[in-house]
Amino acid sequence: MAEDVQPSRNTPHVDEPLTDRLKGGVIITVIALLLVLATFYISNPTVPRVMAILTGVVGVAVIAGLVPVRGPQDFYGGLALVLFGTFALIASAELPGQRGFAFGPGTAPRLFAMILALVGAAVAVIGALSDGPRIEKYKIYGPALVIIGISLFATLIRPFGLVFATYLAFLVSIMGSKEMKWVESLIAAAAMTLGCVLLFVYLLNLPFQLWPQANAPQLLLNQFADLFKSIFAMLAKLIPGLN
Amino acid sequence: MSELLSNLALGFGVAFSPMNILFCLLGALVGTLVGVLPGIGTVATIAMLLPITFGLPPVGALIMLAGIYYGAQYGGSTTSVLVNIPGEATSVITCLDGHQMARQGRAGAALAIAAIGSFFAGCVATVLVAALGAPLTSLALLFGPAEYFSLMVLGLIFAVVLAKGSVLKAIAMVMTGLLMSMVGSDLETGAGRMTFDIAELADGIGFTNIAMGVFGFAEIIRNLELPEESRDIVSAKVTGLMPTRKDLIDSSGAIARGTLLGSLLGILPGGGAVIASFAAYTFEKRIAKDPSRFGKGAIQGVAAPESANNAAAQTAFIPLLTLGIPPNAVMALMVGAMTIHGIVPGPQVMTKQPELFWGMIASMWIGNLMLIIINLPLVGVWVTLLRVPYRLLFPSIIVFCCIGIYSINNSPTDVMISAMYGVFGYWLIKHDFEAAPMLLGFVLGPLMEENLRRAMLIARGDATVFFTRPISGGLLAVAILLLVLAVLPMIRKRREEVFVE
Numbered sequence: 001m002a003e004d005v006q007p008s009r010n011t012p013h014v015d016e017p018l019t020d021r022l023k024g025g026v027i028i029t030v031i032a033l034l035l036v037l038a039t040f041y042i043s044n045p046t047v048p049r050v051m052a053i054l055t056g057v058v059g060v061a062v063i064a065g066l067v068p069v070r071g072p073q074d075f076y077g078g079l080a081l082v083l084f085g086t087f088a089l090i091a092s093a094e095l096p097g098q099r100g101f102a103f104g105p106g107t108a109p110r111l112f113a114m115i116l117a118l119v120g121a122a123v124a125v126i127g128a129l130s131d132g133p134r135i136e137k138y139k140i141y142g143p144a145l146v147i148i149g150i151s152l153f154a155t156l157i158r159p160f161g162l163v164f165a166t167y168l169a170f171l172v173s174i175m176g177s178k179e180m181k182w183v184e185s186l187i188a189a190a191a192m193t194l195g196c197v198l199l200f201v202y203l204l205n206l207p208f209q210l211w212p213q214a215n216a217p218q219l220l221l222n223q224f225a226d227l228f229k230s231i232f233a234m235l236a237k238l239i240p241g242l243n
Numbered sequence: 244m245s246e247l248l249s250n251l252a253l254g255f256g257v258a259f260s261p262m263n264i265l266f267c268l269l270g271a272l273v274g275t276l277v278g279v280l281p282g283i284g285t286v287a288t289i290a291m292l293l294p295i296t297f298g299l300p301p302v303g304a305l306i307m308l309a310g311i312y313y314g315a316q317y318g319g320s321t322t323s324v325l326v327n328i329p330g331e332a333t334s335v336i337t338c339l340d341g342h343q344m345a346r347q348g349r350a351g352a353a354l355a356i357a358a359i360g361s362f363f364a365g366c367v368a369t370v371l372v373a374a375l376g377a378p379l380t381s382l383a384l385l386f387g388p389a390e391y392f393s394l395m396v397l398g399l400i401f402a403v404v405l406a407k408g409s410v411l412k413a414i415a416m417v418m419t420g421l422l423m424s425m426v427g428s429d430l431e432t433g434a435g436r437m438t439f440d441i442a443e444l445a446d447g448i449g450f451t452n453i454a455m456g457v458f459g460f461a462e463i464i465r466n467l468e469l470p471e472e473s474r475d476i477v478s479a480k481v482t483g484l485m486p487t488r489k490d491l492i493d494s495s496g497a498i499a500r501g502t503l504l505g506s507l508l509g510i511l512p513g514g515g516a517v518i519a520s521f522a523a524y525t526f527e528k529r530i531a532k533d534p535s536r537f538g539k540g541a542i543q544g545v546a547a548p549e550s551a552n553n554a555a556a557q558t559a560f561i562p563l564l565t566l567g568i569p570p571n572a573v574m575a576l577m578v579g580a581m582t583i584h585g586i587v588p589g590p591q592v593m594t595k596q597p598e599l600f601w602g603m604i605a606s607m608w609i610g611n612l613m614l615i616i617i618n619l620p621l622v623g624v625w626v627t628l629l630r631v632p633y634r635l636l637f638p639s640i641i642v643f644c645c646i647g648i649y650s651i652n653n654s655p656t657d658v659m660i661s662a663m664y665g666v667f668g669y670w671l672i673k674h675d676f677e678a679a680p681m682l683l684g685f686v687l688g689p690l691m692e693e694n695l696r697r698a699m700l701i702a703r704g705d706a707t708v709f710f711t712r713p714i715s716g717g718l719l720a721v722a723i724l725l726l727v728l729a730v731l732p733m734i735r736k737r738r739e740e741v742f743v744e
Binding site for chain 1: 409411412414415418419421422425429431432434436437439440441460463464467468632633634635637638639641642643645646649650653655656658659661662665666669670673674675676692695696699700702703704
């Protein structure tokens, strides 16, 4: 969710500017629409579908400027939780419910999902009616590099071993900082890698792959193949004609 | 009383074996070392260091874990004072006055008072745990599923009421946590719930993945966008480690009150060290003759929360050891560690494995002693560690966390899940949602559901059972009262705002 909002906390505002409203409204509406679509794949769709449609209507109303959003932080946060609750309802829709006195596996998740959606709606209503802080601007560059660094570690650790995974994850995530200096970073990454190897492999005796395996590139490709296969399997379930 | 003494004697007999003292010392040392690193909290520290203890005998492993726990707690305070980055949630409040003291060149006094306060709180809490252990265990026998459920509701309500911001948002976070805990196989039927046929989710979302993502990665991402000066390191030399006589006199009352408050809040599920430190600080500020000194380097503002969080950290073991309920995230990890060693936490631990139970309680005291011994001389070392600029520190923390997460299950997927929770945590921060109630909901979720289901089954589907059984009804009544008390002033305030308009 990336409602980009220009930070202007010092200037008092009566209504939020047009761009915020558009971004927030569009994001809410799109997710709500996707959830409405998702309800066509489950057996008891009425409740989540109504919830998703209602949230979508709110989203459209926000775009149209019909909702006076006075506390954007709470308003959009609450709506997101409503959508999250709806999503959980859809995800747990196929689980058997109460049988006699006994709870089924689906009873508690649906109960908590409903409560979450209700509380989220209450947060959103309060956010719409009472003045609250704006949403701070989301940074993209720094967080993205940190996340890419972590993902890199996850992908490389099996096939290429601890040394390469640590070194590269360090280098990529350090680029997320504005104060990064190249020479220093290269040295620090090497030092950190050495330290981690000494600590985890020699001191703590953890069973890590240190260096790349003989068929590392192949293993890496296999990992990606597996990932695509599972994504494809999921899509195939949603779109009947794909297979 | 004599029974208490003989039990403690048994415990000290176990804990004072050279090997166990060594484990405790090692645990406290490593715990402090990792806890000092900003951005790595107690939970993350324990999660990271959990694998080290697998090879040890059960008593030794738990003693070492307890050492790590206290070390991490104390390490967190050190960073709060020196760098103004709380190592973990429990020492957030210590930043306010501790860092101000450091800027005035009194970092040594602040750290020493924190250590002394912690030690005092630790001594009191150890005795309290030992004294309350037995009666509470017998109380546990009166508890049926309905009572357990209500107790956990009370715990969650406590977490909600004492959270920083809006009560409603905290409830929403608890619900989010509960919902996330439902992912994975159902305990009774084994049906996969909300797993989308992803094999890695069949066992549920790992607790450490969430904790590292939301508290570790999200905090780092957040810190990256803060301006440079807000995370400056005290460059002034740490001089005069020992607090003056005046410092000691000034802080003695705060230490005593913090200990009391912390011990009480620690026992309650959902209370825990974080809330205890906040409550103690607020309390000190409220009763102070000159509240404006707080936030400008008042020594009471360091002494009270540090004593409180240590006392709470310790009494938090009470519900775990007697009722088998983990009152907070750290204790949930302890449950994990105990299960690995074949110990099921609960009332039976005390009767079946007295050496373990009392040994652990005795080791709490030893752990606190270790902290004083380690930290007073080693403050200089921690300071040099913190001289490392943040731009080099944060990638180190990231790779360290990655390796820690990976080492738990040897699973790259866990690392990816943590990364996603990092993004989620960043979103939570942007919308001012607190992650701590969510984590507690996540921890208590499976236990709550299990007891809810059992209670409903026993009562033949009659939901009023939670109110008609006296203990359960009493717990729920307290919970509702708390909630009302928390919401009332807010409504009043809002009304006033309306009137002003």
